[in-house]
Structures are given as structure tokens and as C-alpha cells.
Amino acid sequence: MPEGHSVHRIARQFDRNFVGKTMQASSPQGRFAEGAAVLDGREAVSVKAVGKQMFLETEGDLWLRVHLGLYGAWDFAGEILLDPTIASANGRMGQTNQRGTDLDAAILDDAGENSLASIGAPRRTRVHVRMSEQTKGLADEGAQWPPPVVGQVRLRLMTDITAADLRGPTACELQTPDEMLATVAKLGPDPLVGDPAENEERFVRAVRRRGVPIALLLMDQSVVSGIGNVYRAEMLYRARLNPYTPGKQVPEELVRELWRDWAHLLPIGVETGQMMTMDDLSPQDYRAAMASRDDRHWVYHRAGLPCRTCGTEIVLEELGARKLYWCPRCQA
Template structure:
């Protein structure tokens, strides 16, 4: 499942290529036909990400609310202007109708025929975006969008922005208010939005915190340090387009392999880099948890 940094990069991409443009919205698969009809022909005003939830705003106060879940993905294509200021990890392809002009450049002739179960297709004069496999895809009103936001915890990627000055304190309050294991609380989107399985394991290892400790056992200093690390790591993920939690001095080159990018994630049975204890693996609330029993207390 994409974690918060990936959804933020998607929001940036949508802002770059679609904001201010009138879009054709359709549902080739048919499952979103009614919602597509509501949004079709409207201007997309802006894109907003909160944790793992993506909200695309349209004129007249309507929103497209998408949660990718485990299998969702966006695919983009278009002409040379359809790139935006940012590059993201979402797959991009011009499509089957691609052809070249006399100068050898791609001549955009519109989106290709839909391939597979395309839930939503957004089309402007310069490009298109297709959504497949999302766990949630709804056309909602502003009131409904606000209700969805209100159920989410603070997003570390909003830290420092106007109106979010107290987000760190709110995270600390929510984390320390429950006796649930901290490893489970960090995956609870009502406690903190955007942290997934990789960030959860790596943050707790970096902090030396046992994932089975109840939230109530954490000091304010420990909880605050987790928030600050989440702010840093997710911001790095937005910048890099991938999750890297190891310190720069621990790997060679500018693009570490996944094997070098993480301390404990998917390293079960291998010795901890700090203390040599084998990294442990156990299921917690239906998700795989990785940690070091030797140095996480």
C-alpha cells in the first residue's frame, strides 16, 4: 500500500498537470459512472493529500476522493507539456496511439483506448490519468470531504504549514492516550496519517522503542521524537520518490538498493546492525512487523 509520501507526490503531480483545467471525466469500467457524470466538464481547482487519502477539488465544491489501498495505481500520459514541475514514481506511458512528428518528438493524439479495469479517466487537452484498483473512489461534497478529513490523524507532511502548528502536540496526545501497542497505533490512520508498514518498523527501530509497548508507556519526549522523525522521513520520501531510512554514511552511492535502504524492514533473521541480535518478524493486527528484540526497549 502506498505510504504518505507517495500520495503527496501524486497530489503534486495532479496540481502540476491538471489544476485550473477543465477535465473530461469518465469511467470506462462503469463502476464510477454516476460520480464521473457529476465531475465531467468541471475545472479541477486543486489537489490535496492527507496521509494516504487523495482529494482532487473541482469547481462548485465537489471533490474526487481516492484511497489507493493495496492494489490501486494511477497511470499518466500526454504531450511534452504534461509533465509538471515534479517527477513521481507513478507509472507513466504515452499509450498505444503514440506516434512521432517530423522532428522526432511525440505528437500527442489523445488518450489510448482504456486497458483493463479503468475506474476513472481524467482527460485535459494535454494529457490523461487513469485510475485502477483503488479501494475507494467517490465523488463527494465539501461537507463530505471535511468529514473524511476529520476522521484522520495529523499528517507529518503538513508540519510547519499554516494552521498545523499544533499537529505534533496532537499526535503526542493521541499516541499516549491509548494502551494499544505503539506498533499498532502508528498504523492507525486516526492517530497519525500517512505512516505505513515500512515507516512504522523503521521509525521504531531508529528510536529504539519496542513496538509492543503500550502508547501510555511512552514519555512525551519519546512520542515527540517519533513525530519529528516522521516529519523528516516522509519529507525525504517526497523529495526522493522512495523510502530510505538508513543514514547516508551507511551505504555507498546516491541510490541505495532496498537492502541498504532499511534497517529492519524485511530483514528477519539477519543480525541487527547495532547489537547483532537477529531481526524478528511477527504479525501485528494483520500486518508483518519487523523489529530488533535486542535494542528496542
Template sequence: MPEGHTVHRIVRQFEADFVGRRVGASSPQGRFADGAALLDGLVMVGSRAHGKHLFLGFAADGAADVEPVLGVAAERWLRVHLGLYGAWDFHGQVSPLLPGGDATASLGAPRVRRGVRMGEGERSIDADDAERAIDEPDAFPPDPVGQVRVRLLTDATAADLRGPTACVVVTPDEVRAVVDAAGPDPRSTPGAEGEERFVERLTRRRVAVGQLLMDQAVVSGIGNIYRAEMLFRARLDPYTPGSSVPAEVARELWRDWEVLLDDGIRTGVMITREDLDDEGRRAALADRSQRHAVYGRAGEPCLRCGTPVALAEMAGRKLYWCPGCQV
């Protein structure tokens, strides 16, 4: 499942290529035809994320006389949750998001790539989903391939959504309700407010902290990888009840999440090891197996104490931790 940094990078892609432009909306698959009709021909006025929710704001004339939500005054919003399998494919003039993912440097006019897929990872694609990184233009827009729930289209860029858990047109009040019910996100609930909400929601519960970090009502955007790595970095036993976590330790978790989220947004990948020098970090950018201290390393020696990394199941998800130094 895409974690929070990926959704924030998708926000940036829409900001670069769609916000401020009039957008055509359609549903090649047909399942979102009514929703697409509500958005077709409107101007995208904002792109925001809260945790794993993507919100795209639209207005008829590029401005809406409504109270802003997430800093955007929009008449209608498209709310998307990618879930386990969802992804956005961008085609045409796709602005590079340096330095992360497979983005390519560009000077002058935007470089035309066959496409970029943004979901659990990022890679270049062409119209038939073959992996390829080429700069020559194809016919635009490309024919939809597969089960495209919604296509958003400007005169230069197309965005195709496949496989989401949620794809629905909502009102500003409904956006506000989703955000209010969710745990804080360092990007949309920054500073002391987000930290205090996180500490209060984590430390009042007797549920294991490893489960609470995955609860999107406690904190938004953390998935399985970040959960395991944050607990390792904090030397915290994942089975510790939230109510037994000292407030200062909870604050350190929040601040670490701020750092990891910002790094993931900037680079497009999750590198969570603290022991990497510049050369090691470059190697980790190229090799996924070098990025994490415990996640995906069951049975291998802990990088800190040598104890074999443990693997268990917690609330239906795999949990990795070191029983030697997470105590």
C-alpha cells in the same frame, strides 16, 4: 499499500498537469459512471492529500463561493483511497517530478512520455502496461486498458485510476469530516497543532505503539515500512503501550515522521537508514534492498547491534524489529 509520501506525490502530479484546467471525466469500467458525470466538464481547482486520502477539488467556472477546505474552495471533491492495489496511470504530457521516481529532466516544452504509474511505486509504462521509458508520442488519448475506474482528461494529459478502495464524489463538508476524524498529517496539519494532536492520541492509549502508528485515526500516512523504521530509529520496543511512551519520545517520533515524509515526497522512494553516506544513499536509490534497517530483513543481523532482526505479526501485518536494541 502506498504510504503517505506516494499520495502527496500524486497530488503534485495533478497540480502540475490538471489544476486550473477543464477536465473531462468518464468511467471506462462503468462502476463510477454516475460520479464521473458529476465531474465531467468542471475545472480542477485543487489537489490535496491527507494521509492516504487524495482529494481533487472541482468547480464549474474555476472558482466556488464556498468555505475552503484544505485551502481550496471547491464545489465538489473526488476522494480516492488507493488501498492495497490502487494506482494512477498518467499519459500524454506528464510533467516530471524531479528528482524522484523515474522522472526525466525536461527543458522547454513538456516531454511526452507514454505514461507514468503512481501507486506503491513509480515506473514508466506504455499503453499496454509494458515497462518502457520512451519519449516519442503515441496517439492521444490512449485507449483505456483493463479495469479503469475513472479517467480524468485534459487536452494534453490523461489520468486513469485502477483498483482503489474508495473512489467517490463528496461535498466540502464530507471532506472536512474525513480530515477531522483522521490523525494529523505533517503536510496538512503542520507545526505545533499536528504534533500536539499526535502526542495526545498516541499517549492516551494502552495499545502497543507499533499498532498505534498504523492506526490512521492516530496519525495519517504511516504504513508498514515507515512504522518499522521509525520505531527502530527511536530504539522503541513496538510492544510498548502508547500510554507508556514518554511525551518527549512521542514528539521525536512525530518530528522523525516529518523528516521521512518530506524526504519520501522529494525523492519518490523510502530511504530510512541513518547510516548512509552520500555514496550509500546513491546505492540505496538504485537498490531497494539497501534502503531499510529492519524492514524486510528478518533473521539478518541488526545494522546497529548485530542481533538477528525479528519478524512477527501485529494486527494482521508483518512487524520487523530488533529485540537487541529496541528495548
């Protein structure tokens, strides 16, 4: 499932390519035909991401809510104004997948630092890209326009030069402003949305009043927005916190450290497109980590391998119907 950094990246692309423009909307699959008919001909006014959900505002006080869920993805095609913090040197979107990327596709300076943010002015390029958690960005120069419909497209949004196809979302619906606000109100705080101090206090209160294991609380989108399986495992390890510790038994300062760590990691994910959770790497190690998940994480997807710190075998268990990776010694 796409974690929060991916959805923020997708929202940036909508901001650059759709906001301020009149959209054509259709539902090639037919499952969103009525909603597409309502959207058709409206101007996109604004867009925002909160955790794992994106909200696109259109004229007439109407919002499109999209939750990609486990299998959803957006495909962009046409003349795309690339966000300089997302684009790579060969015209592709930065990767949103966790399968690794070629070193040649990563933009790294001589010191091994990610330099996407310093590319300069946004560039226009005719490409085809996919943004989801499980698929690579794809480039297809000189593609047919408008692009042919491929597969089960729930919703196609188009301007005169750009198209975005939505496939397989958990949720795709139209909302009034009040309904949108009610949806957002049910979500936990997102470090990139709202007041930082207030967000931290909301998170601390939500965790400290619950007897639920902290590993479950971090995945509860009403407690905190955007954290999925990868960030959950990595944050708990970075905090050296036993995943089964009830929230109300986690010391308040440690709860605050968890929040601040999430506020630290999320912007890195938005910038790089990778859930990078290892700090202070050498230039060589940073390049390796940007190229491969195997070098990017402390415990996630490392079941049976030795802990990078103590050598104890990393454990894989199931908690809340999701895989949980942790070190039984470092996180005892």
C-alpha cells in the same frame, strides 16, 4: 499499500497537470459511471493529499476523494508537466515502488546527493507513467492519443493533452465540502498539512492516552496520517522502541521524537520517491541505498538477517494482520 509520500507525489502531478483546466471524465469499467458523469466538463480547482488519501476539488463545490488502498494506482499519459522534484533525467517519474531502481535512473550529484529539486524549471514531455507503491514508472514516447483503455479503469480524467487513469482503488467517491472536511477531520495529523506545532500536540495526545501497542498506533490513520508498514518498522527502530509498548507508557519526549522523525522522513520520501530511512550515509552508500531497498532500511524486509547495529537476528512477527519487523535487542 502506498504510504503518505506516494500520495503527496501524486497530488503534485494533479496540481501541475489538471488544476485550472477543464476535465473530461469517464468510467471505462462502469463502476463509477454516475460520478464520472457529474465530474465531466468541470474545472479542477485544487488538490491536496492528507495521509493516504487524495482530494481533488472541482468547480461547483464538489470534491473527488480517492484512497488507493492495497492495489490502487494512477497512470498518467500524454503531455505531462513533470514536477522537478519527481522527474528524472530520462523523462520518467521518480520511482514510487520499493523494488529498487537503476542507478542510471537516479539523479545524483558528484557527492551522492539527490539533486531532483535543483533540476530547474518544469519540463513538458510526452510519456506514460504509473504512480503506485508497487509498480515502476514507465516511459512510452510517442504513445497513441488519446491512450487506449487498458485493464479495469475505474475513472479516466482527461484534459486536451493529459490523461490520468485510476485502477483498483479502495475508495473513489464524490463529496460535498462538508463531507470532505468530515473525512479529513477523522484523519490524524499529516506533517505536510496544517500547523506543525498543533499537529505535534495532536499526535502526542492521541498516543499518550491509549493503552494500545505503539506499533498499532502508528498504523492507525486516526492517530497519524500516512505511516504504513515500512515507515512504522523503521521509525520504531530509529527510536529504539519496543513495538509492543503501550502508547501511554511511551515517555512524552520519545513520542515527540517519533513525530519529529516522521516530519523528517516524509519530505525525503516525497522528494526522492523512496522510503529512505538511513541518515548520514557516505556518497557510495547513498547511491546504493537509492538503487536498492536492501541498502535503504534498518529492519524492514530483513527478517533473519543480522541487525545492522548489534548483529541480533531481525524478527518477523504478525501484529494487527500486518508484518512487523524489529530487533529484539536494540528495541528491547
